[in-house]
Amino acid sequence: MLPDQDGPSGGGGTQGVKEDPAVSLFREYLQLKTVHPEPDYDAALKFLTRISEELGLPMKKIEVCPGRVVTIITWTGTNPAVKSVLLNSHTDVVPVYQEHWKYDAFAAVKDAEGNIYGRGSQDMKSVTIQYIEAIRRLKAAGKRFPRTIHLSFVPDEEVGGHKGMETFINHPEFQKLNVGFALDEGLANPTEAFTVFYGERNPWWITIRCPGSPGHGSRFVENTAAEKLRRIINSFLDFRASEKQRLDTSECFTLGDVTTVNMTMVNGGVAYNVIPAEMDVSFDMRIPPTVNLQEFEEQIKAWCAEAGEGITYKFAQKFMHQNTTSTEDSDPWWNAFSSTCKAMNMTLQKEIFPAATDSRFIRAAGLPAIGFSPMNCTPILLHDHNEFLNEGVFLRGITVYERLLLTLASVAPQKGEE
Numbered sequence: 055m056l057p058d059q060d061g062p063s064g065g066g067g068t069q070g071v072k073e074d075p076a077v078s079l080f081r082e083y084l085q086l087k088t089v090h091p092e093p094d095y096d097a098a099l100k101f102l103t104r105i106s107e108e109l110g111l112p113m114k115k116i117e118v119c120p121g122r123v124v125t126i127i128t129w130t131g132t133n134p135a136v137k138s139v140l141l142n143s144h145t146d147v148v149p150v151y152q153e154h155w156k157y158d159a160f161a162a163v164k165d166a167e168g169n170i171y172g173r174g175s176q177d178m179k180s181v182t183i184q185y186i187e188a189i190r191r192l193k194a195a196g197k198r199f200p201r202t203i204h205l206s207f208v209p210d211e212e213v214g215g216h217k218g219m220e221t222f223i224n225h226p227e228f229q230k231l232n233v234g235f236a237l238d239e240g241l242a243n244p245t246e247a248f249t250v251f252y253g254e255r256n257p258w259w260i261t262i263r264c265p266g267s268p269g270h271g272s273r274f275v276e277n278t279a280a281e282k283l284r285r286i287i288n289s290f291l292d293f294r295a296s297e298k299q300r301l302d303t304s305e306c307f308t309l310g311d312v313t314t315v316n317m318t319m320v321n322g323g324v325a326y327n328v329i330p331a332e333m334d335v336s337f338d339m340r341i342p343p344t345v346n347l348q349e350f351e352e353q354i355k356a357w358c359a360e361a362g363e364g365i366t367y368k369f370a371q372k373f374m375h376q377n378t379t380s381t382e383d384s385d386p387w388w389n390a391f392s393s394t395c396k397a398m399n400m401t402l403q404k405e406i407f408p409a410a411t412d413s414r415f416i417r418a419a420g421l422p423a424i425g426f427s428p429m430n431c432t433p434i435l436l437h438d439h440n441e442f443l444n445e446g447v448f449l450r451g452i453t454v455y456e457r458l459l460l461t462l463a464s465v466a467p468q469k470g471e472e
């Protein structure tokens with residue numbers, strides 16, 4: 055049969071059955087073009103304003119930078135003096151190569167299997183709607199909890215978070231939230247298990263400038279920029295190969311446990327027959343929290359010194375905090391989280407997040423944060439073509455958050471909280 059292309063109802067997976075309103079809301083949110091480089095944040099704000107009215111919960115808008123608004127929806131607890139639970143999600147999504155997609159990446163098409171296609175279906179518009187729907191259900195059931203629950207909806211995560219969470223975390227309005235524990239995004243898991251992230255690799259984005267002697271393209275000029283560039287590239291890519299080897303030969307390592315290095319840009323030169331006075335190369339590096347960052351930078355310095363005279367580097371991104379969140383049974387937040395999952399017969403795999411999320415700013419502020427997107431039995435398709443999530447997996451995730459909030463928002467007050 056034909057996929058359901060034009061409306062929130064129907065779809066082969068649930069043929070003849072009216073679509074769950076939560077799924078319809080998810081599909082509606084996927085259709086908002088909050089896509090870089092010019093995200094329609096106004097559309098997201100309008101959507102969230104409606105949600106706040108539907109839920110009957112107050113909303114606060116904090117413009118952290120011009121045109122960049124963080125939205126907070128709050129469900130105040132019965133003991134608002136104790137620390138709150140923060141459910142964070144970003145509203146922006148990465149661009150698409152539409153020609154590689156089966157369907158319009160912003161049409162939220164649901165196919166015969168109930169798979170919902172759209173940019174953001176995994177990263178992370180699903181999670182946003184799951185948080186909202188879990189709150190809606192708990193409210194409708196007349197529940198109240200001691201701890202306040204805040205939902206934060208932040209812009210610009212996908213471009214580094216500078217005009218989003220990085221600024222918000224230092225804003226007085228963030229302090230006022232009195233956060234004790236945060237949930238943020240994770241990754242899908244193709245198996246029955248769910249992956250949870252207790253830390254992240256540190257993103258370092260570096261550009262290395264290689265100066266050299268210019269001259270005529272027909273000569274053997276000494277000390278050229280290209281020769282230095284080649285040595286730099288060799289050092290970085292040799293290290294890349296050794297880290298890949300370490301990952302490939304280890305039984306227990308995941309991507310989050312080794313350093314990745316990728317050469318992502320090269321620049322320089324003006325003409326075929328002019329030896330350039332300088333050439334630049336850029337790398338995206340992701341460094342596990344167990345690596346000594348000072349020593350790692352010394353290694354980079356050594357590679358530059360070995361490659362020739364006058365080589366300089368600068369960072370476009372150099373995250374230095376290496377906090378991880380406790381996953382000890384004695385930790386009340388982890389205990390609440392993991393015991394709830396266990397009670398639901400969910401298998402958890404604890405890992406270091408291989409990329410970066412806004413959780414890194416939360417952890418850097420000294421707060422515990424767990425990265426978790428309840429998507430098991432799902433291929434990892436974030437930032438990829440044909441990103442999708444099955445509606446059954448999506449709906450099950452709402453129940454997971456419902457149960458998680460029951461316990462997290464009821465964690466007993468800790469020493470010093472009251």
Ligand code: MET
Pocket residue numbers: 211212213214215257371409410411
């Ligand atoms: C390093 S900024 C974060 C952007 C994106 N989430 C990434 O990991 O690449």
Ligand SMILES: [Zn+2]
Pocket residue numbers: 144177178211239411
């Ligand atoms: Zn994301």
Ligand SMILES: [Zn+2]
Pocket residue numbers: 148177212436437
């Ligand atoms: Zn992303």
